[in-house]
Structures are given as C-alpha cells and as structure tokens.
Amino acid sequence: MKRLLRIDTSTREENSHSRDLANSFEEKYKVKYVQAEVKYRNLGTSNIPHVSQAFIDAMFTPNESRTKEMHETLTLSNELITEFKNADTILLSVPMFNFSIPSVLKAYIDHITRVGETFSMDETGFQGLVTGKKLVIVAAYGAEFSEMKAMDFVEPYLKSIFGFLGFTNISYFAVEGTSMLSEEVLEERKLLIKEGFASNI
Numbered sequence: 001m002k003r004l005l006r007i008d009t010s011t012r013e014e015n016s017h018s019r020d021l022a023n024s025f026e027e028k029y030k031v032k033y034v035q036a037e038v039k040y041r042n043l044g045t046s047n048i049p050h051v052s053q054a055f056i057d058a059m060f061t062p063n064e065s066r067t068k069e070m071h072e073t074l075t076l077s078n079e080l081i082t083e084f085k086n087a088d089t090i091l092l093s094v095p096m097f098n099f100s101i102p103s104v105l106k107a108y109i110d111h112i113t114r115v116g117e118t119f120s121m122d123e124t125g126f127q128g129l130v131t132g133k134k135l136v137i138v139a140a141y142g143a144e145f146s147e148m149k150a151m152d153f154v155e156p157y158l159k160s161i162f163g164f165l166g167f168t169n170i171s172y173f174a175v176e177g178t179s180m181l182s183e184e185v186l187e188e189r190k191l192l193i194k195e196g197f198a199s200n201i
Contacts, residue, residue: 002033005087009105010095010140011044017140017178017190022093024194025136025201029089032201039083048076048107059114077111084112089134089201092158096141100153109161118165128166135162135170136200138193142179171200 006026010016030036055077058070066074084090094101112118120127137158145152155172162170173193178186 002029002036002089003087004029004033004036004038004089004091005041005083006038006091006093007041007043007108008093009043009102009108010093011102012095013045016093016095017175017186018093018095018138021138021140021173021175021190021193022091024190025091025138025197028194028197029091029201039087041080041083043104043108044102046104048104048111050103050107051110077114080108080111081114081117085118085130087133089136092135092137094137094139094154094158096139096152096154099151101157113161113165126164128164130166131168133167133169134200135167136197137170137172139172139174140178141174141176144177144180146176173197 004026006022008016008019008022010018012019026038030038052073054069054073058066058073059077061070094105097103115121118128118130120129137155139154141152141154155174159170159172173196175186175189175193177189181189
C-alpha cells in the first residue's frame with residue numbers, strides 16, 4: 001500500500017494557493033493509488049515548538065542514558081520522525097514568508113533532523129538515512145522572482161536540507177506573483193503546474 005504524508009504550512013485555511021496546489025496533487029495521487037493511505041499534518045494551525053535546551057540535551061544523550069523527562073521531551077519529535085519515515089511520498093506545501101519558509105516549518109525540520117534517526121555522522125562526514133522516497137514541494141510566492149532569484153531562500157534551503165537527509169527524488173513546483181497578478185492569470189499558471197503533477201506521482 002502506498003503511503004502519502006501531506007504537510008501543509010500555510011496559516012491560511014482558505015484562499016491558500018499552496019494548499020490549492022497540494023489539493024490537486026493529492027487528488028491525482030489518490031486516483032492513481034486508490035488504496036493509498038494519506039496522513040495529514042497541518043503545521044499551519046499547529047503548535048510545533050521550537051527546539052529548547054531540554055530538547056538539545058535529550059537529542060544528544062544516548063538513548064540508553066536518557067532520563068524519563070528526556071524521553072518525554074522527544075515524544076513529539078519521535079512521532080514526527082516515525083510518520084515521516086513511514087511515507088513513500090511526502091507532499092509539502094509552502095508559502096514564501098519574507099523570502100523564506102514559515103517558522104513553523106523550520107521548527108518541524110529541526111524536530112525531524114536528528115542524528116541516528118534521519119542522518120548519521122562520523123569521521124568521514126554525514127550520511128542521510130531517509131532514502132528511497134519521493135518529495136514533492138508545492139510553493140506559492142507573492143512576487144515574481146525571475147529577476148529576484150537571489151532572494152529566494154525557499155527552494156535552495158528545502159532542496160538542501162532534504163537532500164542532506166537522503167532524498168534524491170525531489171520535485172519542486174512554485175506559482176509566483178500571487179499578490180500581484182490577476183486571479184485569471186494565477187489560475188492559468190496553477191493549471192499548468194497541476195497538469196505537470198501526473199508525471200511526478
């Protein structure tokens with residue numbers, strides 16, 4: 001059975017362009033894989049905490065040496081990592097916030113990026129442990145970035161961090177100009193993106 005993990009990060013429950021793109025991909029995915037299991041993680045309305053001193057202490061303490069409190073501190077992180085690793089495909093929808101990703105997504109990434117869980121390190125360097133999976137990122141940018149590419153910190157960061165974790169199959173789709181263009185033009189652009197999903201499922 002195929003497993004899709006969908007992660008939305010927009011705080012907008014309605015009129016979200018990134019969620020709209022994710023909806024389209026999910027629909028096409030479920031048509032192709034009728035028996036697929038879809039897990040939904042809505043970061044936009046959740047309270048994923050940023051890492052704390054207690055989290056860092058627990059993370060770098062060997063499992064057998066962790067106290068009860070340390071294990072409790074890592075409960076959410078363990079849950080997020082388990083569902084992340086169980087998925088065959090991760091669908092991530094992301095709005096650009098001030099040229100970067102929403103802070104809640106950064107907090108999520110900090111929770112799942114853990115040595116011994118999603119990557120390893122030794123004297124030879126780092127090794128991603130999350131392999132054989134597909135990542136599809138659908139993003140929405142308020143401006144058009146053809147002449148502002150150097151200020152786009154969304155695509156390079158996400159490709160870099162998930163590549164670090166072991167992903168080699170990453171597809172990236174972005175609709176630009178959501179705050180500047182007419183609804184008609186935006187819908188045309190999104191339609192072109194949606195039509196491209198079929199070959200990436």
